[in-house]
Amino acid sequence: MKLTKGIEQAICIITLLATQDPDIPVASLEIHTRLKGSLTYTKKIIRKLVVAGLVDSVSGNNGGFTLARNCADINLLQIVEALEGTIETYPDTGLIDEVFKDKQAIANQGTIALRNAFSKADVLWREALKTITVQQLLEEALGKKEILPINWNHSERRELLIRKVMKNIYGND
Amino acid sequence: MKLTKGIEQAICIITLLATQDPDIPVASLEIHTRLKGSLTYTKKIIRKLVVAGLVDSVSGNNGGFTLARNCADINLLQIVEALEGTIETYPDTGLIDEVFKDKQAIANQGTIALRNAFSKADVLWREALKTITVQQLLEEALGKKEILPINWNHSERRELLIRKVMKNIYGND
DNA sequence: GGGGCAATACTCGGATATTAATTGTCCGAGTTCTGCAGG
DNA sequence: CCTGCAGAACTCGGACAATTAATATCCGAGTATTGCCCC
Known part of the structure; x- marks a missing residue:
């Protein structure tokens, strides 16, 4: 990446x-x-x-x-996002819920958890670039x-x- | 990205x-x-x-x-790095020093500054994923x-x- | 009954094809300035 | 002197080609288990 x-x-x-x-x-x-x-x-x-x-x-x-x-x-973030748009690193297709669909999973909960995790990391990355x-x-x-x-x-x-x-x-x- | x-x-x-x-x-x-x-x-x-x-x-x-x-x-970071290796988001070729070479620039200082900026952002991103x-x-x-x-x-x-x-x-x- | 041997069901790993994303090319159109020709 | 017109030097933006990265396919090889055959 x-x-x-x-x-x-x-x-x-x-x-x-x-x-x-x-x-x-x-x-x-x-x-x-x-x-x-x-x-x-x-x-x-x-x-x-x-x-x-x-x-x-x-x-x-x-x-x-x-x-x-x-x-x-x-700032650097503005330049980056001017070219690439908002940065979201996780290639989210909801696959994990698909995998656990017929098992014990709560609907969409896996996807949401993953999305949150990566989203938090992305925010930190963006904030860091924004300061420069x-x-x-x-x-x-x-x-x-x-x-x-x-x-x-x-x-x-x-x-x-x-x-x-x-x-x-x-x-x- | x-x-x-x-x-x-x-x-x-x-x-x-x-x-x-x-x-x-x-x-x-x-x-x-x-x-x-x-x-x-x-x-x-x-x-x-x-x-x-x-x-x-x-x-x-x-x-x-x-x-x-x-x-x-x-943790998530281990999975990500297992596939992609260490994450470094800045595509560093030292171009900026090339641009300012014959101007007032201090040798390599621009490249180093940029490298640091992105490197700090990357570290934060990685740390965030490491906690999950x-x-x-x-x-x-x-x-x-x-x-x-x-x-x-x-x-x-x-x-x-x-x-x-x-x-x-x-x-x- | 047990020792070897072939068949089976897997992983390992490299070579290669296909597809998607990035980078690069081309061209026709619009905009502003310059300089010149004609009145 | 000044008006208008042609050309130069740019940007705009879309359509398309080439290159590189990601994804997918194929194949030959190695390895542990199974089950059967023969002694």
């Missing part, structure tokens, strides 16, 4: 966006060159993050993706409290855009 | 054996007729339980399987403290064997 590899990518995408100036979207192509795997699959993962509300998409020319909220408000925010991860990874924005874009067009944004913020220079 | 369906079967097999007189092994065929799925796959699951030391196998005519220890000493024994499950499912042994065998040969065992225990009758 493992999470899919997509989870690892998703975490990378989120942290990457967390270090990006939110005024300058990062194109999926730029994100892709930083990750392993295929471009189109990366897009698929990003899409799920958008649907989950963790990432905003900007379409059109100079479009791309930005974080939808502060990285202190994004992307900000904490960045601080650990970069070893400082302040996170410097990185510009992940490479294309010339993007550079122009960046200069323009800078000009808006800081005026002519 | 789910456990495999085999887990559910494994739990059923263990509980089934837990209600069986340990002097009379249950043949894999008997177990199979109680479960869904294929006979050979059921055998494979049982084999894993044997290798893990939860179940004993008796080969030869009138062979089959018995619990290797008291059902109070078998098969005996507890049976008590809940059967609604009584005392678990009556059930004879799961059906063949005539088995019936003969059973009578023989009874004779050994209780003398001629």
Whole structure:
């Protein structure tokens, strides 16, 4: 039982966006060159993050993706569940009651007991991941409290855009 | 992220054996007729339980399987890990350090942080399952403290064997 | 009657096929910006 | 100068292909019991 590899990518995408100036979207192509795997699959993962509300998409020319909220408000559980939905580890088909059906069993009691047991374990797992925010991860990874924005874009067009944004913020220079 | 369906079967097999007189092994065929799925796959699951030391196998005519220890000493985690090995949910390839390699990152620190986070969650999950024994499950499912042994065998040969065992225990009758 | 021998009913374990889930590919459509041509 | 139009650079989203993991099948081998045959 493992999470899919997509989870690892998703975490990378989120942290990457967390270090990006939110005024300058990062194109999926730029994100892709930083990750392993295929471009189109990366897009698929990003899409799920958008649907989950963790990432905003900007379409059109100079479009791309930005974080939808502060990285202190994004935790690991949200990323995991954005890709896989609610985590329930027990593959429940009620089999155990089937087995004991004509024996001394109380109806459905076995299934319920098992369901509870795994459900409790799942809750603990989820709670643990919920306590870890992307900000904490960045601080650990970069070893400082302040996170410097990185510009992940490479294309010339993007550079122009960046200069323009800078000009808006800081005026002519 | 789910456990495999085999887990559910494994739990059923263990509980089934837990209600069986340990002097009379249950043949894999008997177990199979109680479960869904294929006979050979059921055998494979049982084999894993044997290798893990939860179940004993008796080969030869009138062979089959018995619990290797008291059902109070078998917990859910042991069953899960018998089939899947140690549970580690994070699909760790160190990708995040790759992404930040040429940026401000401290070597491997991101990977370590992530590994720790998921590892803590996994430990909690495992601990939770460790507290649930098969005996507890049976008590809940059967609604009584005392678990009556059930004879799961059906063949005539088995019936003969059973009578023989009874004779050994209780003398001629 | 008892010693060996074949038949039976099992497990053991590996090699291989099938099915389901994950990952990856392709393509057509929609959206925003840019730059250019014509008035 | 400005209006509108074509093209570029993106995202959106669905349909489909390839790869990998899970499930299922098959088969030959080993082992303990049974029962029978022959001495």
